[in-house]
């Protein structure tokens with residue numbers, strides 16, 4: 481993979497079919513807090529009316545193949561933001577998401593100057609996601625046992641963090 485082909489950009493209405501192709505795929509959305517999109521109309525609404533504070537499309541050659549989000553905290557939690565990501569199945573295993581996370585880190589820190597900590601809570605069984613975070617320079621801080629309900633099941637989750645002073649791996 482030539483990583484120079486990867487970009488992060490805002491969604492456009494012309495991404496609707498590409499968005500729908502992974503956002504309706506159970507293999508992608510089974511691990512994320514995301515309501516399955518089942519129609520073009522759903523996908524367009526998702527593109528046009530997002531309430532997520534920071535959201536970019538992960539693109540290859542400008543084609544939308546996944547999503548990167550950040551949710552900054554407020555009040556006493558305003559020093560941190562939680563990140564999340566997903567990628568269309570046909571692009572898995574090429575190191576695209578770790579690269580996209582490394583690209584997102586400075587963008588998020590620049591846009592939200594109060595944030596000194598990025599974190600990700602990942603299902604303890606989602607080893608691919610753990611690897612993404614490790615390759616992007618995140619540190620594993622520990623596991624929360626039986627932490628929340630996820631799609632009807634109580635999950636153990638692993639917490640990873642990246643501080644604004646941490647080096648982004650090359």
Ligand SMILES: CC(C)(COP(=O)(O)OP(=O)(O)OC[C@H]1O[C@@H](n2cnc3c(N)ncnc32)[C@H](O)[C@@H]1OP(=O)(O)O)[C@@H](O)C(=O)NCCC(=O)NCCS
Pocket residue numbers: 507508509511512564565566567568571572573574575576577578600601602603606607608609611612615
């Ligand atoms: C997690 C996810 C974003 C990984 O993205 P990616 O771009 O494939 O990441 P990588 O290429 O670095 O691969 C990460 C790990 O996935 C595993 N992997 C590789 N190819 C794979 C494939 N074809 N299918 C499944 N997993 C694969 C490997 O364990 C790899 O780790 P390694 O590099 O140490 O071998 C992607 O699998 C995905 O979108 N999953 C569903 C959504 C999700 O779980 N999001 C995270 C929520 S916290």
